[in-house]
Amino acid sequence: MAKIALITGATSGIGEACAHVFARERYDLILTGRRMDRLEELSAHLKEEYNVDATLLNFDVRDRDETVKNLESLPDEWKKVNVLVNNAGLSLGLEPFQQGSYDDWDTMIDTNIKGLLYVSKVVANWMIANKTGHIINLGSIAGKEVYPNGNVYCASKHAVDALNKGMRIDLLPHGIKVTAVHPGAVETEFSEVRFKGDKARAKKVYEGFEPLVAADVAETIWFAASRPAHVNINELTxxxxxxSGGANIFRK
Incomplete structure (x- = not known):
């Protein structure tokens, strides 16, 4: 069987771009997401273009029981995961802390932190048993610095930064690589989700400069994944x- 990459949140944006890059590099794929129709469309395209196999898992990483059940339902041959890309994540709202929504906070913390933990624990134990593996966590510039009104989203990505370091320490004796990739401004569905479908407001985020696109980040992730066995990229921004920073963009 070919090498296997498991990508969470593969239905759009960076996750979808990662699916294309790893398929191009001849990896078979385990793709997870909340929108089965998008997973099926992506899978069909990847099989046609790259002739790779894809297994689809339809669940929300916030749901611990569903996450564990879906992952453990995989046949043993699909548990030989070489690369896990913890991409599933989101931001909701951009208000001062004191005006924040409890529901938005719960969704961000449950997705960005707890969902990453649920997936990583299951897959890390497979990797330990297989004596090989690489976990790549999608962080953010928001995990390296805090910007105005970013409060809880920034806190969740700071947690990813800390977990990335903790995983690297804990998995070191098992030879498991752990990497974080921290993007700045990337034009995907991210801002539309943050602003709850307000496309006009989302579009303004990227006005006056050329942002990253999902493929830029996916290629950066592939760079980290493609290093020789003795090389680990701890983190990349x-x-x-x-x-130049979380809130510092030069707009023409």
Whole structure:
């Protein structure tokens, strides 16, 4: 069997772009997401274009029982995961802390932190048994610095940054690689989700400069995944040329 990459949140954006990159590199894929129709469409396209196998798992990483059940339902041959890309994540709202929504906070924390933990625990134990593996966690510039009104989203991505370091320490004796990739501004569905479908407001986020696109981040993830066995990229921060920090973008 070919090498296997498991990608969470593969229905759009960076996750979908990662599916294309790993398929191009001849990996078979385990693709997870909440929208089965999108997973099926993506799978059909990847099989046609790259002639790879794809297994689809339809669940929300926030649901621990469903996450564990779906992952453990995989046949043994699909548990030989070489690369896990923990991509599933989101931001909701952009308000001062004191005006934040409890529901938005719960969704961000449950997805960005707890969902990553649920998936990683299951897959890390497979990797330990297989004596090989690489976990790549999608962080954010929001996990390296805090920007105005980012409060809880930034906190959730700071947690990813800390977990990435903790995983690397804990999995070191097992030879498991652990990497974080921290993007700056990437034009995907991210801002539409953050602004709850307000496309006009989302579009303004990327006005006046050239942001990253999903493929830029996917290629960065592939760079980390494709290093020789003795090389681990601990973390990478990738930004548009027009961006120097979380809230500092030069717009023409």
């Amino acid at each position: 990738v930004m548009p040329t027009a961006q």
